[in-house]
Amino acid sequence: MEIPGRLVIKTFVIFCLAFPLMSMCRPDGEGPSVRQVDALVAGLVSDQEPGAAILVVKDGRSVIERGYGVTDMRTMRRIDARTNFRLASVSKQFAAASIMLLVRDGKLRYEDRLTDIFPDFPDYGRAITIRYLLNHTSGLPDYEDLMPPADPSLPMEQVQIKDAGVFELLKKQKAGKFAPGSRWDYSNSGYVLLGLVVQKASGRPFAEFLHDRIFVPLKMATSVAYERGKNDVPNRAYGHTKESGRWGETDQSPTSATLGDGGVYSSLSDLAKWDEALRRHTLLSEQEMRPALTPVYVLEGPPTEPDGTPAEYGFGWFLNLWKDRARMWHYGDTAGFRAGIQRFTSEGLTVVVLCNRSDIDAASLALEVAGLFLEGSR
Numbered sequence: 053m054e055i056p057g058r059l060v061i062k063t064f065v066i067f068c069l070a071f072p073l074m075s076m077c078r079p080d081g082e083g084p085s086v087r088q089v090d091a092l093v094a095g096l097v098s099d100q101e102p103g104a105a106i107l108v109v110k111d112g113r114s115v116i117e118r119g120y121g122v123t124d125m126r127t128m129r130r131i132d133a134r135t136n137f138r139l140a141s142v143s144k145q146f147a148a149a150s151i152m153l154l155v156r157d158g159k160l161r162y163e164d165r166l167t168d169i170f171p172d173f174p175d176y177g178r179a180i181t182i183r184y185l186l187n188h189t190s191g192l193p194d195y196e197d198l199m200p201p202a203d204p205s206l207p208m209e210q211v212q213i214k215d216a217g218v219f220e221l222l223k224k225q226k227a228g229k230f231a232p233g234s235r236w237d238y239s240n241s242g243y244v245l246l247g248l249v250v251q252k253a254s255g256r257p258f259a260e261f262l263h264d265r266i267f268v269p270l271k272m273a274t275s276v277a278y279e280r281g282k283n284d285v286p287n288r289a290y291g292h293t294k295e296s297g298r299w300g301e302t303d304q305s306p307t308s309a310t311l312g313d314g315g316v317y318s319s320l321s322d323l324a325k326w327d328e329a330l331r332r333h334t335l336l337s338e339q340e341m342r343p344a345l346t347p348v349y350v351l352e353g354p355p356t357e358p359d360g361t362p363a364e365y366g367f368g369w370f371l372n373l374w375k376d377r378a379r380m381w382h383y384g385d386t387a388g389f390r391a392g393i394q395r396f397t398s399e400g401l402t403v404v405v406l407c408n409r410s411d412i413d414a415a416s417l418a419l420e421v422a423g424l425f426l427e428g429s430r
Contacts, residue, residue, distance in 0.1 A: 085424045086116055092420060096412055097121045101299060102292040103131050104412060107320040107404040109327050110425060117320050123408065124290040125299055133320040136274055137289045137406035138308075140384030142391045143277075143316035144243050146262060148186055148344055148368030152336055153265055157255045162186070162343065166245070169252055174223060179232045182249065186241040186367040187348035188355070191228030192241040194305065195221050195307075200305045209280060212309035215258075218244045235353035236365065240313040243368075247312025250331065258311050259283065270329050272322035277315045285317045289408040291388015302410065305387035314386055320404060326394070327402045345380060347371050356385065356386045383415035390414040394422050401425055 089106060096104040104123015105113065119131030120210035152158040153380045166177035166185075184190040195213065198221040202211040213221075222241060229237065249256040254261050259277035274286045293302040309315070318326075329335045348355070355365040357372075363370040369380040380399050383389030390407040392415030403422045405414040 058354075071402045088424050089116060089118075089421055092417075092424075093120045096417075097409075100128070100288075101125075102407075102409040103416070104405060104407040104417075105131050105133065105135055105137065105320050106406075106421060107152070107324055107402070108132075108421060108425065109324055109402040111400040112328065112331060114324050115326070119320075119430050121408075123288065124301065125292070126301075129341040130246055131289060132407070134287050134288050135275065135288050135406075136276075136285050136317040136319045137391065137408055138291065138314070138384075138386060138389045139279070139316045139318055139391050139406070140314040140386035140389055141240075142384040143312070143314045144276075145368035145382060145393075146266060146316055147243050147246045147250070147258075149266060149336065150185060150261055151182060151246055152257070152340055152344065152367070154250065154253050156336070156340055160249070169249055171221075172223070174225065176225070176227045180228070181232070182246075183343075184232045185239075185246050185249075186344075187236070188239045188242060189233050189236050189348060189350060190239055191230040191232045191235070192222060192239050192245070193225055193229055194239065195241045195244065195310075198222075198225070199306065208304045208306070209309075210305050213306060214309050215244050215248055215311055218310060219248060221358070234350060236348065236350050236355045239351060240307075240310070243313035244310045245312070247310075247315075250312070259315075262316070266335065267322075270325045270335060272318065272325050273280055275316065275318040277311050278317050279311070279315075280309065287319065288317070289389075289406075291386070291408050291410070293388055293410045299409075302388040308387055314384065315399060320406070323393070323404050327404075330395070331397075331402075333399075343367060344369060345371060358385075361404045374422075375426075381415065381418075392416070392418040394418045396422060396426065 053314040101121050105119045108116035114259055121131055123129045123131055123135055152359040162183040164182050166180040167173050180190045210238045250258045250261050259279055262277050276283055278285050290301055291303040292299045344367035346366055355363040357363045370382055377396050379396050381394045388410055390412050392405045395402045403418040405418040407414050
């Protein structure tokens, strides 16, 4: 059948317009760093098992947004840029940002004390300020150490502790672990309380505040602070652990229902928008962010990475250099999930790694990926 000339021209124009996009998607058209990332992950994840998602943003442009593996072993649905993973402690930066927004609103001050906000809190809370909670110098005991052993015969939802339960455990204590402000000690308890502080100061639930004041303005459409029975996680990845050579779904633990310390689910596409807001200061101004990026100083027990390496910490962010490059970063580690974000602000580079399996060190993998893009940049 003869094709009319006008149709030939139209088809040719469409092909020419589409060709650059096609070449961007083809492996043969990718830069060497992209191919190296694929090779790096190929040694860790297969197509038929729980996997990872990797985001690389360079100078405000997403150069990699890729999924590897599957969201769960039941549906075998492919991981992609819209898959939502539990962020674990990477959630802490959202709790910190919520507090900073309320400080801007005039509803909180960094020097407000725990007993100013919760008058029924024990006397040891008089010396604990919001600032101490944010930078892990509060001295609060770890709620995980205070919880009774979980009854393995009960369903997980019945043994999970929630924010109110953490508050009650802390209220039963007579003293903290050390004088507030004197030492640094990573505190999930402190960030659970920060979520409750947001609720008390704003007059609305923490999850709702996150949605209305951070996720909606930044168009992070599918990010959510997950609460079983109250909301859902769209495009959800489920956590996994490998035992005796087989993958088991280990999506929840007794401490998976708290919010401020690790309850946010998000995706690569939404975290790219979060990164843009941080880069362009569209949510919080550069001046408003400054306290979050100022390392805390203590006389003893300075900040450390999980392996004990000396570090620096601000509000919800580690701030120590990497190979003499300034960065802000965090890791997340919970049942069946690992997460890591590395932001090299001077180089305009951000790397996010989200995993729905427990055998990948996401923060270290993010550094490996960052190294591919930073190599030779000086």
